[in-house]
Amino acid sequence: AAEKPLKVAAIYTVPVEQQWVGRIHKALTAAKERGDVTYTYSENVANTDYERVMREYAEAGMDLIVGEAFAVERAARKVAAEYPDTAFLMGSSFGPAKPNFAVFDNWIHEPSYLTGMIAGNATKSNIIGMVGGYAIPEVNRLMNAFMEGALEVNPDVKFLVTFINSWYDPPKAKESAFAMIDKGADILYAERFGVSDAAKERGILAVGNVIDTASDYPGTIISSALWHMEPTIDRVIEDVAGGSFEPSDYGQYSYMSYGGGSFVVDEALADAASVEAARKVEKDILDGLFRVNVNDAEPKSTM
Amino acid sequence: MSDILDILLAANFWAAALRIATPLIFGVLGALICERAGVLNLGIEGIFTAGAMAGWMAAWLGAGLWGGVLVAALAGAAFGLLHAILTVPLGLSQHVSGIGVTLFATSLSYYTYRTALPDVSSPPRIEAFQPLDIPILSDLPFLGPALFQQTALTFLALALVVAVGFVLYRTPLGLAIRAVGDNPSAVEAQGLSVMALRMGTVVAGSALMALGGAFLTMSAFDAFFFGMVNGRGWICIALTVFASWRPGKALIGALLFGAFDAFQVRLQTEVGSFVPGQIFLMLPYILSIAALVVVARKADYPRALLKPYFKGQR
């Protein structure tokens, strides 16, 4: 632990239960418990209020402000520029900006591809259902990687894609999932809360995303693509504390090679051959021999 | 075309429609009796949230599922009482009091949840209501599969439609509620208390609304999320008018809405690639407006709706 903990604040536009934000929250909470940082946060901050909250934290003398600039890019960058002594690490689809605006994102398309391979092999009906929140790049790219992985091992597989237009409507996500099961899907890609519940209730399999929910749905989650924010957070804390912080793209720390993304598979549910195939590709990725495509286009149903 | 027919003819589709309709049935019944007594309750969206949170929280703390349902109803009743006090004896604007109650109930629920559970990164789960397998009903063709996927709360909602209908049309209490929403002085002149009737009805109606919220966290799902009510309360307000303040029509309206929604979800996977998804999401709302326009002519408003009543005031 550092002798004087870094003052860190986070600003989330959704509650911390949301998977994406939950990972940042978890990493920062861990850093706080280690004594490296003091950590406060504001959740569910409306876009209109985002700029004010940023300024308030900056005025309060934070060393590092973590957040998501996705819908407030302009304002966030402007505020950052006005507080050059504070480091900003913001989730963003754009690049970093001088003097102090670093960016990150959940680049877990690699493990998503691997889960796609598992799912492609595991489906018997050759129909996979995918329920997403909104069709934004962060979601699209993971879905596309997953679909590519599945098609790689099983060209006959078809996808059903639905967006529920909400980050938070588990009952609705569950209904969408039921609809897909009724249409023949036997594996669900669980981008939202609620999808795995439908899978569990109907006794089919689901693929996890971002967080590990296997213990909540025993016998349901065949494989998951996990995001770990710790490498990113630990890195930025180190940079800021050490005075070496640069406005750079921290996105790479979400890659598997940095431990920011990981692939897990339930070997009791998946057959050995497909696990082996996925593990092989995983190794190629880690060795830099295989690159998963990044495709931000909105995925569409293929049946 | 045949795809669409396939969708509509599947028992699973109707099961989904009924499931989606369940919270709306609770909500619309609650809104309906409040309005029958002359009080518009726009607190519904917040009361849904409070019911969802309180019911779930109670169950999570070990009160059991039915204990949770009871707690949800009590929470709804408490916020209903607040709305009732503001609008009945105090005679404040029903619109503004309702929106105030929504704001209050929502923020209090969120604040309580977060203060009680500051460090969750994944919402805690409870063991939710499971679909019932009812011996004879479940074996019926078509109806069986549609019904046997439902939990006890859905059956409770259906029973409440009958119960509310019975109370409204077959009991002295229902008579008084219908009268007080039309002409409070008629009720007063017959020696009944307008205030007690209206307040009691608003409290009871709000308890029903809260059950709709409880359904979301204890049956449709097994955890509480911020924002998970997602406008369902407002839809109940619309459905109430659509239903011309009748419980039977309320059931039909809620089912239709559920069917639109279930259909929309299924259609999105069918034709989703050609048409923007939002078109389907808009469908239930637009069709509700259209339906309203069709029934509007015949709509028979509670004449005293929105009008505060002060004893002995001209």
Place this chain on the structure above:
Amino acid sequence: MIRFEPREHVSPLRRVAAPVVAAVAALAVASLAIAAAGAPVLEAYGLMAKGAFGSAFAMSELLARATPLIFTGLAAAVAFRAKLWNIGGEGQLYAGALAAVAVGTGALALPGPLLIPTVILAGALAGGLLMLIPALLKVRLGADEVVTTLLLNFVVILFVQMMLEGPMKDPMGMGWPQSEPMLDEAMLPKLMDRMRVHAGLILALVAALGVHILLKRTVWGFETRAVGENPEAARHAGIPVTATFLRVALLSGGLAGLAGVGEVAGLKGYLTADLSPGFGYAGIVVAMLAGLSPVGAVVAALFIAGVFVGADSMSRAIGVSNYLADLVVATSLICVLVSGLFVRFKVRIVRPGTGRGTA
């Protein structure tokens, strides 16, 4: 038994004292919530005041937040005067924002001085025309406007999402559903350097004054009040009831549309589907707190904005959940509503059986 008797005279002292008592009561209620979270109560209130008025920045934030509330408050006040229950401010706000963005991102090649008025006009027109739909459904087909305006909110927001993912999507937005940024010449000027408060505030104040004059001093306002209070008598007296409803609808929707214009052209510069945290609904509260008075709406909007901004800032400073801010706004609202009643009425508690009232 409790009885309310209207006061013949409302003393100025009572008028001033009531909101103060209400604010104190609201804070007392809120202190329970603060204490429940284990935070220091007294310190919290100092921080709350600081968060709302403690600095130029705080004031600017307060004013910036009050701006849309003034517009939506006026929108509700105008409509409610005619007993046209427009609950659709939220949707009209988005319609106004959408139109402002459609015009302001370069669709029209207008010189700067013309562009801003065009943006404003487009936003107002979009909001107004949107409100015309439920108004027409009401006067022509008898469809209840509470329901139609409420439902249209959902339709409009979905429509906005559709546009933002489709034709109006920013090609440079990395796939995010957001519009292209407005041209700099189309943006409302800022009122203070480095602060967010913008010329939309001036527009809102002018609008409030305009609506005040319109309602109080013109034939139009006279007719609006008459139709609102008694449409039968108004029609009998030769006032064009339908035309009045439609005019009111246009104006009300237009004002809500301006709230959207202010948010995109004054603050954000581009449109996303989560532009408004419920300003449309809050407008109803503003209008009713103000007793449907346009000038009162300005005060009420400032009050609500101040409570929110202050409480939000305070929740961060003392480290309790920031859901506290909405809670404080809600309790304040309820307390102010109740206190207003005590200004206008005497409360007598009548013990059954005695027939005598005690004040």
Place this chain on the structure above:
Amino acid sequence: MTVPEEAPPIALSLSGITKRFGALTANEGVDLDLRRGEIVALLGENGAGKTTLMNILFGHYVADEGEVRVAGPDGTLVPLEPGSPHAALEAGIGMVHQHFTLAENLTTFENIVLGTAPLLSARLAARAAREKLQELMRRSGLVVDLDARISRLSVGEKQRVEILKALYRDARVLVLDEPTAVLTPQESETLFETLKALAAQGLAIVFISHKLAEVLAASDRIAVLRLGRKVADLPAADCDRQTLAELMVGHQVTMSRREPQAAGEVLLALSAVTCGEGRDTVSDIGFELRAGEILGIAGVSGNGQAMLARLLSGLERQTSGDIRLAGREIRAHDAADMIRAGVARIPEDRHRDGVVGAMSVAENLVIEEIRSSRYQRFGFLDFRAIADRAVEAIASYDIRCPGGSAVARLLSGGNIQKIVLARTLDASPSVVLAAQPSRGLDIGATGDVHRRLLEARGRGAGVILISEDLDELFALSDRIAVIHRGRLSPPRPAEELDRAAVGLMMAGQHTEDAAA
């Protein structure tokens, strides 16, 4: 007359009742006793405090001073709990309010049994209740359709339901506040017969009315209120119209007389006009209205006169037929057109159609002309002109109110009617349409209305007077036509008709037979 041993026991006693509304004292030290089997009439000007007194009796209001006592089952007088209609009902007091207290969305039966069974009982005891009601209807002669929705009933039927409500609860005291204001003469007669029969069975009855004829005919005793105080309490046999009128207003009352006058050219002509469908419509009617005449239209309400008034007010359009105003054809007209064409319209329901209650007296005085250059410039109101107009009208029409800025809703019915008169008649209209213009008004106010209508006639206006009150019709009209089931008889000079003939025509007898 007063033999103590024979006087029936007291059923109800009010003593020293005082009630204030702010600065206004509505009742002051009023004493009133009511005996079993007695019919007492309560008289007084509009605003004298009659309704207030009855509302105190029934528990709607709580008196500031004084006490209400009712005879218990054993005949001893016990104090009645103030402010509780429930207690009043329990004590056997039934009240028929000035404004109906019926839920329109319920049936007759439901309205009657409302509140009679414990709320939380599982079912309505419908069978027994119906039997009791059938018996009641037979005994009292008050027959109504128990399963009809109230909204479908005529006012007369509603009145019967109100009385049945009280009788169903075994009332021993029955209070009726202006029960005949909206009834036809026939209906009133029937009502009083019923009341007399009920009184004979021991019911104590107190009723309020402005119609002196029926008060004298129906009551045993007459109490008069003036400015909140009781100024007289006399056996009916000792009273006559003139004394009663003087007791009420405090000075002598003279009624205007219609002087003979030659009618001028045709101002308004209807031929074969049909309007509306269903109940209360007019079909194929025609008449001519001339300058300087009053054309009375008699009829039982609900026979189309409301529609005729709405048609001529510009609120409805004819489906067929011709309307000519000063020779010009009128077709797609609205209220504003009629005002511009010089038609003064006095609506039947002055509270609903006549004034915007929440607006001020001044605003209500100018509402019809608000767009004229007299009251606005470039769309901006001329407040000075509006205020001046109010001062002038308040003075010349003797509108009793605190001033032009007073809220119209708080005025008494008579004063509200004066606002309507002032705004319509001061514009020197060529045609005046007066629908039930004196309904609910006291003698003084009625006299004012009559005088104004006669003045308009004298000025050369043509007046259409729609009324159910035959006295009024015969006192004012030059010619009278009768409307029945939407059809209008040919108008005939009033001198050629008598009350009996018109009464029969109103009841649907053929015009020729009746006139013969």
